[in-house]
Amino acid sequence: MNLVRTICPYCGTGCGLLLRVVDGTAVATYPDREHPVARGHLCIKGWTAHEFIHHPDRLTSPLVKKGDSFKEISWDDAIKLAMDQLLGIAGKYGGDAVGGLSSAKCTNEENYLFQKMIRAGFHTNNVDHCARL
Amino acid sequence: MTNSITDLAGSECIFIIGSNAAESHPIIMGEIYKAAEKGGTIIVVDPRRTAVAENAHIHLSIEPGTDIPLLAGMMRYIIDEGFYDREFVDARVDGFDDLKEFVAEWSVERAAEECRIPAAVIRNVARIYAEAAESAIVYCMGITQHACGSANVTALCDLAMLCGHVGTEHSGIYPLRGQNNVQGACDMGALPNVYPGYQDVSDHAIKAKFEGAWGRELSGSPGLTVTEMIRSAGREIRGLFIMAENPALSDPDVTHVAQSLASLDFLVVQDIFMTETAKFAHLVLPGGSFAEKTGTFTNTERRFQLVRKAVEPPGNAKDDFSILCLLGTAAGLDFSYTDPRDVMTEIARCAPAYGGVTYERLERQGLQWPCPHEEHPGTPYLHKGRFTRGKGLFVVPRHTPPQEMPDDEYPFYLSTGRMFAHYHTGTMTRRSPFLNRETEMAYAEMNPLDALGIGVGEGDTIRISTRRGSIIVAVRVTCRIASGSIFVPFHFTEARANVLTNPVLDPQAKTPEFKVCAARLEKVIDR
């Protein structure tokens, strides 16, 4: 049985949990007795943290809008399109015409890279996240 | 928060204001129950008789938006009766005369009238909080989501400093964070006015340091906040990149948010589901869930913790770290990181407060910042012996009543918030079969008297209207809520509470006033 020690994705308490992985699928969540805050407890949200991971609604490909619907595109094209458009806007109207909303659900490393990309890439401090909501 | 979650269990008095920890933060509530078992007094201030209030020793069912009158009245009484910590105030805090002058206007009787709480109860609570050996304050969005949210927080800090309830193990101030890495997103500089580690963007020396580290010229003027960016979308803001946030459901007055998002020249949304916000995007990038990532989260007690990858992202989706590396490189930046660990090394190098954080040290128990170097053990509680600025400062909290009060046309107080089975905009929890079974449908809580008044019962549907728009929801009749008020959770896309909310902001923190606006209710015959 493969148990991966990680952190609950829901609230700011940050309880430790163990994801049980079978054949590449997270099938169950267990509490972590050694975690300094949770000490083997989880709330109803923590206990069910594995349930949305493999949901069929997950997005599985970059999508570009064509008319009213979305079409799949490759990662290379998606990355190029994103930067061509955003750098184009910054070139035309100035860096402050671009903004970025980072995420309280993403990791520290991702938040760091996100604000670095916005600040250094576009010459603007228009970066924030939904802390207040 | 100033202290650690498990320290709460040792507090002699816990003053909880504007937080329904029993539903939003159940594990923290466990520590509060432990304090009660040891004989501590639990005081709850909330307009609703929430699950926390039901389990408290004293519940103050306060008139919405009158937190400052209550706290000012308490402080006035504490000063008048000499219950405050004179030694602490003299040695460690400036501005006592300003505070005294401010509370002079707030007799307990005047406070009692504004908050509709008996003066004797205010006196009693003030005395218990002040006289306990160690008292803690716990607050959440019920304090911050007001037009005077920053002033509310200031008033709480003043109260704690006045009584010397900061800087010891079981005292302190506990803001409870709603989302799992709000603390980390702030710490990492996902804010318009500071770089990682709360370093000011308009400070020349700091800007020069980051220009050196990142190899690019940087802007010295603070940027726009979320709500400001969305408001100026299509005008000042032409291009927007949104990573794993859902403002089309979470922001106030979502009808306007939708118009703003639709008017952008280019919108990129990176998320794990097709959210309400992603539907407006020109380009959608499929990101990774927590189970597909390596990295760190920082919890509400400032503890860095390791997140370990358990499974692969589905299909062609990628974890957000990998996507950001591709994007940064395409923007011409040096984003040649091979592992999130390299990013942590860079963070430790450029933000002194996290200088001693390494993945190796996080392996077992994590680390609470400040942790400036590799020998530093981390900081379980702040302000021991001295404040960061040297001496603390009493700041006068100005009271601003809610910006929209009930009137003849819209006679009810409406407030929005969270409930136990769901999380934020529900993109994850509503796809969890177990959690969705707990609460499948949007609802509004109303008092039996009010239900009788408009002729509805449990499960009937009503239309709730405000000056922004209207939604249709089922009624839950409960005495938890006072007559004259209604409560709507904001997790549900089919009945978007944020169609209703008032987009006025606190001038300092720019937090929207979700906790009070005026609404009208009608019974719905046919849907």
Ligand code: SF4
């Ligand atoms: S298990 Fe519950 S209390 Fe713990 S972090 Fe998750 S949501 Fe919060």
